[in-house]
Amino acid sequence: MSEPAAIDPTIEHHWREVIAATSPEARALLSGTASAAAPVLARHFYDGMMADPLARGYLDHAVVDQRLRPSMERWVRELASSWDADQVRQQIAVQRHVGLVHARIRLRVDLVMRGARLLKRSLTQLLLDSEVATLAVRVEAAHTGQALLDLAIEVMSAQYVDAHDMATRTDEAYRGFASSLNMSLERERQRSALLDWENRLLQEVMTAPAGLELSPLGQSSFGLWVRHKAPAIFAQAGELAALNDCIAHVDSALLPLCQREISAGGEELRRRLRAVLGEVGQARYLIGTLFDRLVDLEAGRDALTQLLNRRFLPAVLGREVELSRRGGPSFAVLMVDVDHFKDINDRHGHEAGDRVLQHLASVLVACVRSGDSVFRYGGEEFLLLVVELSALQALQLAEKIRQAVAAESIPLAGGSRLNATISVGVAVHDGHPDYQRLIEQADRALYRAKAEGRNRCVLAGG
Numbered sequence: 001m002s003e004p005a006a007i008d009p010t011i012e013h014h015w016r017e018v019i020a021a022t023s024p025e026a027r028a029l030l031s032g033t034a035s036a037a038a039p040v041l042a043r044h045f046y047d048g049m050m051a052d053p054l055a056r057g058y059l060d061h062a063v064v065d066q067r068l069r070p071s072m073e074r075w076v077r078e079l080a081s082s083w084d085a086d087q088v089r090q091q092i093a094v095q096r097h098v099g100l101v102h103a104r105i106r107l108r109v110d111l112v113m114r115g116a117r118l119l120k121r122s123l124t125q126l127l128l129d130s131e132v133a134t135l136a137v138r139v140e141a142a143h144t145g146q147a148l149l150d151l152a153i154e155v156m157s158a159q160y161v162d163a164h165d166m167a168t169r170t171d172e173a174y175r176g177f178a179s180s181l182n183m184s185l186e187r188e189r190q191r192s193a194l195l196d197w198e199n200r201l202l203q204e205v206m207t208a209p210a211g212l213e214l215s216p217l218g219q220s221s222f223g224l225w226v227r228h229k230a231p232a233i234f235a236q237a238g239e240l241a242a243l244n245d246c247i248a249h250v251d252s253a254l255l256p257l258c259q260r261e262i263s264a265g266g267e268e269l270r271r272r273l274r275a276v277l278g279e280v281g282q283a284r285y286l287i288g289t290l291f292d293r294l295v296d297l298e299a300g301r302d303a304l305t306q307l308l309n310r311r312f313l314p315a316v317l318g319r320e321v322e323l324s325r326r327g328g329p330s331f332a333v334l335m336v337d338v339d340h341f342k343d344i345n346d347r348h349g350h351e352a353g354d355r356v357l358q359h360l361a362s363v364l365v366a367c368v369r370s371g372d373s374v375f376r377y378g379g380e381e382f383l384l385l386v387v388e389l390s391a392l393q394a395l396q397l398a399e400k401i402r403q404a405v406a407a408e409s410i411p412l413a414g415g416s417r418l419n420a421t422i423s424v425g426v427a428v429h430d431g432h433p434d435y436q437r438l439i440e441q442a443d444r445a446l447y448r449a450k451a452e453g454r455n456r457c458v459l460a461g462g
């Protein structure tokens with residue numbers, strides 16, 4: 001993360017405007033009150049934050065008491081007593097630094113906002129209750145205090161977002177690097193690490209002197225890899241959590257039971273060992289699944305249809321929105337859904353259902369141009385992004401696809417054939433920057449197509 005050098009002139013301008021509009025009396029009241037009450041204000045800030053279990057995940061009480069609260073007191077004092085141009089510039093630099101630190105420790109921005117809101121409320125109350133100035137001066141000081149806090153948080157948040165974006169890009173790049181390692185080699189390496197641990201366990205059980213602690217799976221080369229490297233490769237995959245549970249179960253429940261039976265030996269020990277090996281079998285299965293899914297996911301492909309999966313939808317749609325925002329031609333989204341697909345599954349079996357999806361995918365791909373994109377959006381739902389088309393042309397394309405599907409019966413595994421139809425919702429981009437809105441419009445049009453009898457195409461807003 002690098003700190004941008006120049007100070008945003010707009011924010012500096014706003015900051016100085018706030019100060020210029022504040023009378024010397026109100027400035028003095030604000031500085032004096034903030035300075036005297038800094039310990040109370042800092043306490044309100046952190047008490048509010050630490051009341052949230054989420055915040056306690058980032059910060060612990062000792063760190064808050066010893067380190068953060070004193071620097072928060074200083075922060076409040078300086079914010080409320082920086083009036084000349086140099087001091088303002090200095091303040092902006094401080095807020096940016098704080099934003100960077102927050103991004104580095106991944107402190108959530110909403111928690112900071114909450115603390116700031118509580119702090120603002122306390123400061124306002126103190127100023128309004130002050131007995132050393134007229135009501136007009138107290139109100140003026142309260143307004144300035146609030147404006148300065150807002151400015152500080154604004155600068156902090158802007159820096160936070162920049163730094164966070166950069167960190168996300170770096171994380172992604174690392175993930176890309178990590179997952180571009182030779183995956184089949186990595187898979188084999190981890191499988192054999194797991195096997196090594198199993199062999200070692202058996203050896204320890206057979207030959208270990210009395211009192212020897214069995215080696216935990218979590219400390220094995222496999223366990224360390226799961227804890228430290230696998231999250232970078234598999235991100236938030238559910239199987240990874242299951243794998244961690246598996247390892248924890250082996251180490252905290254199954255191994256101690258095994259350990260207890262070593263000296264006695266016999267059938268009970270064998271039973272306990274089988275339980276361990278059973279759980280390790282589960283870990284092996286999970287590793288296999290993780291790697292299998294990664295191959296498709298990394299390629300951005302849906303395993304059944306080989307179409308793009310939803311992963312790249314934000315990137316692809318986001319880019320089209322950006323292109324059209326810069327004056328490019330409009331584009332459309334077609335939401336395609338198989339009619340009565342549940343019946344197809346129920347009547348012909350799940351495999352036939354899969355075959356229908358594969359067939360439909362090939363029809364969709366055949367009907368669009370190479371500049372268009374076809375996604376498997378959900379179970380039996382597909383999303384087509386078609387570029388440089390008017391509403392009428394998009395609807396005509398949808399109709400062409402609908403007819404192509406309806407016209408051709410689909411061959412099944414046993415030689416039989418079945419007919420399927422689709423409904424299509426069409427929406428043309430109207431310039432709105434949020435592509436999700438376009439998807440929702442297409443979705444609503446699809447819903448209408450279903451409601452009006454299926455096997456038809458409906459244009460959103462048409």
Ligand SMILES: Nc1nc2c(ncn2[C@@H]2O[C@H](COP(=O)(O)OP(=O)(O)OP(=O)(O)O)[C@@H](O)[C@H]2O)c(=O)[nH]1
Nearest residue numbers: 337338339340341342343345350353354379380450
């Ligand atoms: N064979 C198969 N079935 C799937 C797959 N993904 C989802 N499904 C099934 O698709 C069916 C979708 O059913 P519904 O959402 O009720 O819709 P429908 O039966 O197509 O009815 P309408 O959309 O209203 O015409 C569910 O039964 C899912 O189990 C898949 O990958 N393969």
